[in-house]
Each structure stands twice: as structure tokens, then as C-alpha cells.
Amino acid sequence: MPKLIKNGEIIENQYHWLQEAEQEVTATSIVAAQKWLTEKDTMTGIAGIWLEAGDGVEFLEGVDLTQFDVIGVHFPAFTDGRGFSYARLLRERLNYQGEIRALGNFIPDQLGYLLRVGFNSFQFNESVDLEKALLLHKSFSIAYQGDVSEPRPLFLRR
Amino acid sequence: MYQYDAIDQQLVEERVAQFRDQTRRYLNKELSDQEFLPLRLQNGLYVQRYAPMLRIAIPYGMLSSAQLRKLADISCRYDRSYGHFSTRQNLQLNWPKIEDVPDILAELAQVQMHAVQTSGNCIRNTTTDQYAGVISDEIVDPRPYCELIRQWSTFHPEFAFLPRKFKIAVNATESADRAATQVHDIGLHIKKNDAGEIGFKVIVGGGLGRTPMVGVTISEFIPRMDLLTYLDAIIRVYNQQGRRDNKYKARIKILVKALGIEEFRNRVEAEWQHLRGKESTVPMSEFERLQSFFSEPNYNALENNPASLTSKLADSAGFARWFERNTFEHKKAGYRIVTLTLKKAGQAPGDATAEQMHKAADLADRFSFGELRVSHEQNLVLADVRQDQLVELWDAAKEAGFATPTLGLLTDMICCPGGDFCALANAKSIPIAAQIQETFNDLDYLYDLGNIDLNISGCMNACGHHHVGNIGILGVDKKGEEFYQISIGGASGHDASIGKILGPSFAQEEISSVIQKLMNVYVENRYEDERFIDTYRRVGITPFKEAAYAKAN
Numbered sequence: 001m002p003k004l005i006k007n008g009e010i011i012e013n014q015y016h017w018l019q020e021a022e023q024e025v026t027a028t029s030i031v032a033a034q035k036w037l038t039e040k041d042t043m044t045g046i047a048g049i050w051l052e053a054g055d056g057v058e059f060l061e062g063v064d065l066t067q068f069d070v071i072g073v074h075f076p077a078f079t080d081g082r083g084f085s086y087a088r089l090l091r092e093r094l095n096y097q098g099e100i101r102a103l104g105n106f107i108p109d110q111l112g113y114l115l116r117v118g119f120n121s122f123q124f125n126e127s128v129d130l131e132k133a134l135l136l137h138k139s140f141s142i143a144y145q146g147d148v149s150e151p152r153p154l155f156l157r158r
Numbered sequence: 159m160y161q162y163d164a165i166d167q168q169l170v171e172e173r174v175a176q177f178r179d180q181t182r183r184y185l186n187k188e189l190s191d192q193e194f195l196p197l198r199l200q201n202g203l204y205v206q207r208y209a210p211m212l213r214i215a216i217p218y219g220m221l222s223s224a225q226l227r228k229l230a231d232i233s234c235r236y237d238r239s240y241g242h243f244s245t246r247q248n249l250q251l252n253w254p255k256i257e258d259v260p261d262i263l264a265e266l267a268q269v270q271m272h273a274v275q276t277s278g279n280c281i282r283n284t285t286t287d288q289y290a291g292v293i294s295d296e297i298v299d300p301r302p303y304c305e306l307i308r309q310w311s312t313f314h315p316e317f318a319f320l321p322r323k324f325k326i327a328v329n330a331t332e333s334a335d336r337a338a339t340q341v342h343d344i345g346l347h348i349k350k351n352d353a354g355e356i357g358f359k360v361i362v363g364g365g366l367g368r369t370p371m372v373g374v375t376i377s378e379f380i381p382r383m384d385l386l387t388y389l390d391a392i393i394r395v396y397n398q399q400g401r402r403d404n405k406y407k408a409r410i411k412i413l414v415k416a417l418g419i420e421e422f423r424n425r426v427e428a429e430w431q432h433l434r435g436k437e438s439t440v441p442m443s444e445f446e447r448l449q450s451f452f453s454e455p456n457y458n459a460l461e462n463n464p465a466s467l468t469s470k471l472a473d474s475a476g477f478a479r480w481f482e483r484n485t486f487e488h489k490k491a492g493y494r495i496v497t498l499t500l501k502k503a504g505q506a507p508g509d510a511t512a513e514q515m516h517k518a519a520d521l522a523d524r525f526s527f528g529e530l531r532v533s534h535e536q537n538l539v540l541a542d543v544r545q546d547q548l549v550e551l552w553d554a555a556k557e558a559g560f561a562t563p564t565l566g567l568l569t570d571m572i573c574c575p576g577g578d579f580c581a582l583a584n585a586k587s588i589p590i591a592a593q594i595q596e597t598f599n600d601l602d603y604l605y606d607l608g609n610i611d612l613n614i615s616g617c618m619n620a621c622g623h624h625h626v627g628n629i630g631i632l633g634v635d636k637k638g639e640e641f642y643q644i645s646i647g648g649a650s651g652h653d654a655s656i657g658k659i660l661g662p663s664f665a666q667e668e669i670s671s672v673i674q675k676l677m678n679v680y681v682e683n684r685y686e687d688e689r690f691i692d693t694y695r696r697v698g699i700t701p702f703k704e705a706a707y708a709k710a711n
Contacts, residue, residue, distance in 0.1 A: 053402075056398060078193070078196075078319070079196055079279065079319050080319065080402055081279075081316075081317070081318065081319025081320055081397055082397060082398050082402075084315065084316045084317070084318070084319065084397070085316055085394050085397050085398050086398075088316055093432060107193050109180060109189075109193070109197055110318075110319075112315075113313075113315040113316075113318055116315035117315050117316050132188075139172060139175070139176040140169065140172050140173075140176075140313065141168065141172065142165055142168060142169065143313060143315070144169075144309040144310060144312055144313065145310060145313075145314055145315065145438070146437045146438055147315050151436070151437045152437050153310075153386075153437060153438055154165065154309070155309075155440065155441065155443075155444040155447075156437065156441070158163075158165070158444075158447075
């Protein structure tokens with residue numbers, strides 16, 4: 001199984017990201033949110049769901065998110081920044097405490113921003129050298145704005 | 159002006175280190191062209207027709223003399239000893255080497271400068287009135303608010319990969335809009351409400367490019383403490399819902415237009431209800447901290463119209479002309495705002511040589527408390543000049559090529575670098591500017607024509623703001639040849655409007671004669687002091703069109 005970066009460490013990936021609708025759903029599956037939405041009454045015991053760019057997070061309002069160990073956010077291209085808002089809304093609006101995993105075509109140089117908006121795990125494309133990616137974890141030691149880990153902007157701490 | 163503390167300094171230095179590493183990995187082929195592209199763009203680095211172009215941020219146009227000297231010095235050591243001031247108050251270097259850019263950024267950091275987010279699909283340099291803080295009818299000085307926005311937008315973690323670029327401009331006076339705020343993604347107009355509280359009228363969805371639009375008001379008054387949460391709400395809606403399938407339909411204006419302002423406003427309000435009053439609400443202490451950097455310099459108690467000024471005005475028509483056109487009323491008695499024009503014939507509009515930059519820095523030290531501003535019209539401004547030193551300054555400015563007394567006139571053109579430099583351009587724009595400067599070189603005639611904005615862009619991306627020029631010239635490609643489309647009736651102030659295209663495009667050599675015909679129609683039709691734009695609005699496009707396309711007999 002490919003490795004991933006989670007909470008600042010390279011670890012074995014214990015979940016399966018189901019990209020195709022017909023793949024078999026198991027207890028370790030991360031299922032497309034739209035699929036889960038239509039089949040949720042019969043689908044139990046999955047690891048979590050993943051959001052496609054364009055899904056938004058509004059449909060998760062009122063859903064008990066504690067049933068998911070992980071919520072994935074897919075980046076169709078690393079320049080598609082919708083996922084940055086999704087992660088932040090999952091944390092700040094929907095108060096989701098579990099793992100938020102970046103999936104797809106994001107790149108190591110985005111790690112700093114991804115961490116700040118609430119992602120804590122990163123399933124990189126296979127071509128990425130995770131040891132090198134880890135070095136980019138923290139390019140900046142301080143930030144002007146508030147974010148998920150420190151909601152107070154710098155002007156409240158200056 | 160704003161001074162970095164240890165934290166601001168640390169941030170720009172960490173940015174330099176980050177970009178140095180990214181550049182190293184790119185040159186080692188660890189980062190692909192595609193991956194490096196947005197990373198370099200967010201540090202102002204384009205790859206252009208002949209060489210890379212580096213766009214250096216001049217936040218809201220404020221420059222110290224030391225910073226300008228550093229820019230001059232950088233242009234000599236890493237480029238071809240000149241720079242180009244852009245309409246968004248930035249400085250562009252046209253010939254740096256990619257491998258030198260980290261060193262250039264490190265040098266900039268030494269003088270509290272950077273190239274952060276001067277390009278790319280992120281929040282760009284915030285711009286404002288080049289006369290901020292020194293005019294009498296200003297509601298309040300906009301610069302502390304610009305700095306607030308600068309810090310909020312710098313490395314904003316959520317908004318670094320927006321559908322498209324995002325530009326914010328701030329205006330603080332009812333009498334003029336010198337920052338073209340209504341053709342920005344967000345235009346902010348500082349207001350005071352009936353209770354005397356400061357806030358912002360918020361205009362959204364303006365922009366130029368392929369689909370030019372004047373922005374619409376989304377809120378009449380957002381209290382200043384709520385500014386950042388409101389901006390977050392707007393951009394969060396845009397980041398999620400703006401189109402990403404077509405880069406020409408990706409600006410916020412397209413979303414606002416598609417939804418209609420009512421629906422867009424509802425979505426922003428709904429988002430804002432979650433953010434309003436939360437941590438990003440700006441406390442009074444932060445406004446006070448930021449305002450403290452923009453306190454007045456040590457003005458002397460002086461009288462208006464000292465004898466040395468009035469006698470020179472009477473004696474020298476040249477000086478009187480320069481005074482009338484290139485200087486502006488100051489809020490303090492005995493002072494004047496002076497524009498050092500970068501529109502000398504034979505020099506591309508907005509270009510300054512390293513030598514000129516040094517001279518401008520010297521003039522700032524001698525005459526204006528060591529500070530300058532860059533204007534949207536691509537000129538430099540000395541904001542605090544004693545009236546009894548204007549003659550001395552005029553002499554020095556003439557010598558340096560800064561005193562072309564045409565501010566606001568036909569030849570004070572806005573012009574993009576065009577096909578001489580830019581990889582996007584369809585046509586050259588600098589030779590058009592040169593042709594117009596050569597043709598319209600009679601100052602008496604130019605003065606008689608009065609205020610006319612003439613803007614030139616080399617392509618649809620509209621960096622030269624042709625849509626909002628009273629006369630706009632757009633370079634187009636016609637079967638591999640460079641042609642120029644002319645529009646009239648655009649304006650970028652409080653009366654912002656998009657110009658109308660006159661008709662079929664013209665060959666390069668025809669441009670001046672067409673402009674001449676347009677001027678003839680204006681002169682024949684105008685009422686006494688009527689400006690070109692007002693005559694156009696009164697008589698409409700038809701007489702101009704007829705004159706431009708009339709067959710010679």
C-alpha cells in the first residue's frame with residue numbers, strides 16, 4: 001500500500017481511496033461523497049467519504065460527521081483551490097475533528113497552506129518523494145491571518 | 159510610511175528562502191515547468207517573449223527614496239538599467255535571469271520590499287490614490303487600510319489558488335477616483351456614516367480583459383472592523399463558485415453577472431453571518447497601530463502662494479504650464495503635490511532609467527521628506543513639496559526628463575509594454591505611443607484639447623486599460639499583421655464607463671491621423687470648457703465614427 005504523510009510523519013496508508021464508482025466498498029474505503037449520499041442507508045462501516053471539487057460542503061450540514069474517520073478532498077489539478085475552502089469549512093463550520101486528507105494532484109509546495117486550512121494528511125501522487133515533501137512542511141514560522149490551528153490573526157497577538 | 163517590524167521582515171525573508179529552494183529544484187528539474195509556473199507567478203516572475211519579467215510590488219504605490227535607489231541598483235546589476243512602472247503601482251524588470259531572481263528578492267527584502275503575489279491567481283497588490291494622505295477632501299487616509307489589506311492578503315492560506323487573479327483598489331475621496339476602483343474585482347470606497355463611523359462602500363465584479371465590466375455595489379456600508387471578514391466572505395464564495403473551466407470566464411465579474419448582484423449578495427451575506435464578529439474582526443488597536451505609520455511629516459507653517467512662486471508664474475509661461483498641469487493642491491498651506499511625469503517623448507510611457515530613478519530619489523530627499531508614490535497613470539509623485547521650492551524642483555525635474563507638462567493630457571498615455579516585450583501581446587503598443595507623442599507635440603494644442611485619457615493595450619488582456627480610456631487603442635492580430643482597434647467614451651473615475659468600439663481596426667501608420675480626426679470632431683462640437691468625454695457623451699459616437707471612416711477626397 002502506498003505511504004502517506006499524516007500529522008507530520010510518513011506512515012502506512014490504512015485506507016483505500018475509491019475513485020471508481022463500481023469498486024467494492026469495505027471498512028477501509030474512502031467513498032465518493034455523492035455515492036455515499038445516494039447509498040448511505042445501505043452503506044455502513046466505511047472509513048469515510050471524499051469530496052470532489054464542485055461538491056461544496058453544504059450538503060454535510062446536519063450530518064453526523066463523527067461516523068467518518070477520514071474525509072478526503074480531491075484536487076483535480078493543483079491550481080484548483082476549491083479544496084482549501086472545503087477543508088476550512090469542514091473544520092471551522094462543521095467542526096469536523098477527524099482526519100482531512102488531501103487527494104489527487106496537489107503538490108508538496110502547497111503543504112504549508114494545506115496545513116493551515118485544516119488538512120492533516122496527504123496522499124500524494126506516487127511520483128512524489130515524501131521525504132523531500134516533508135521538508136516543505138513548514139516554510140513559514142508565522143502568518144498574518146488566522147487559520148485553523150491559530151484562529152487569531154497576528155494583529156491580536158502582535 | 160509603513161515600517162516592517164521583526165515579524166514582517168521574517169516573513170519576507172522566509173519567502174525568499176522558499177523561492178530560492180523552489181528555483182533550485184526547478185533548475186535541477188525536480189519541479190516541472192507546470193509546477194513551477196504558479197509558484198514563480200506568485201513571486202512576480204513571468205516568462206516573456208525574450209526573457210523573464212519580474213514584477214516587484216510597490217504596495218499602494220508608496221516608495222522611500224532608499225527603496226527607489228535599491229530598485230535602480232537592482233536594475234543595473236541584474237537587468238538593463240531601467241524599469242517599467244505599471245498601472246497597478248508595481249515596477250517591472252524586463253530582462254532578469256531566472257537564476258538571479260532569488261538574489262533579487264533577497265536584495266528587495268533588505269529594503270522591506272518583495273514581489274509577493276504580484277501575479278498568479280491570487281490576491282494582488284492593493285492599489286490606491288497616489289495623493290492619499292495629502293489632499294484636503296479625503297474622508298480619511300486610505301493607506302492604513304491598504305496596509306491592513308496587504309497583510310491580510312499576504313500568504314492567505316485559503317485564497318492562493320483562486321479561479322483567476324484578484325485585484326483590490328481603495329478610494330477615499332468623493333471628488334475623484336484616481337485608482338480606477340470600479341474596474342477592479344473589488345473596489346472599496348471609504349465612507350463615514352451618519353454616526354461618524356468609518357466604513358467601506360464595497361463594489362464588486364469590475365474588471366477589464368476580454369469582458370470589460372464596471373463593478374456593482376454589493377454593500378453601501380461595511381464598518382471598518384468588519385472589512386476583513388466581509389472580504390473573506392466574498393472571496394470564499396468566489397473561490398468555491400467562480401468558473402474554473404475557462405480562464406476567460408473565471409474572473410469574479412462573470413460569477414456576479416451570471417448570478418445577478420442580488421443572488422451574489424445573498425450568498426456573500428450568508429457566508430458573512432458565520433464570520434462576522436469572529437477573530438478576524440479588526441480591533442481599534444490595530445487601526446491605531448497602522449495609522450501611526452502614516453502620521454504627517456514635519457510640515458512647516460507656511461503661507462500659500464509665496465512671492466517666489468507667484469513671480470515665476472507671472473514670468474515664465476513654461477513654469478506656469480508645468481505648475482498648472484503637473485502640480486496639485488495640497489491639504490497644507492504652502493505645500494503642493496508634484497507629479498514627475500514618465501511620459502517624455504522618446505521614452506516608453508512608465509519607463510524610468512536607473513539614472514532617472516536615482517534622480518527621482520534625490521529629488522524626494524531634497525524636496526519631499528524622502529518619499530514618493532507611483533501613480534496608476536504610470537508617473538511618480540512627490541507628495542509634499544514646499545511651494546517656495548517649486549521653481550528649484552522644476553529646474554531639476556526638467557533636467558531629469560520629469561517635467562513634460564502634459565499630466566492628464568492626450569499624450570499622458572497609459573501604455574502596456576506590448577509586443578516589444580510581452581508574450582501575450584498581439585501587437586506592439588510602445589511605437590503607437592511614440593507616434594502619438596511625435597504627432598501631438600504642440601503644447602498649446604494639447605492644452606486646448608484639455609483632459610483626455612488615452613490608453614493603449616497590446617492585447618485583450620487590457621493591461622493598458624484601453625476600455626476605460628476616453629480613447630482606447632487595442633492591438634489586434636489580423637492574419638498575422640498588427641492592427642489597432644480604437645474605442646472612445648471609456649472612463650475610469652467615479653463616472654466609470656467602458657468605451658465603445660469605433661469600427662474596423664486601423665493600420666499602425668493610420669493611428670495618429672485617426673486620433674487627429676477624432677480631436678477635430680471634438681473641437682467642432684464642444685461647448686466652451688467641455689471635456690472630450692462630456693462632448694462624446696452628449697453627441698454620441700456617430701460623428702466620431704463618420705469622421706474616422708470618411709473617405710479622403
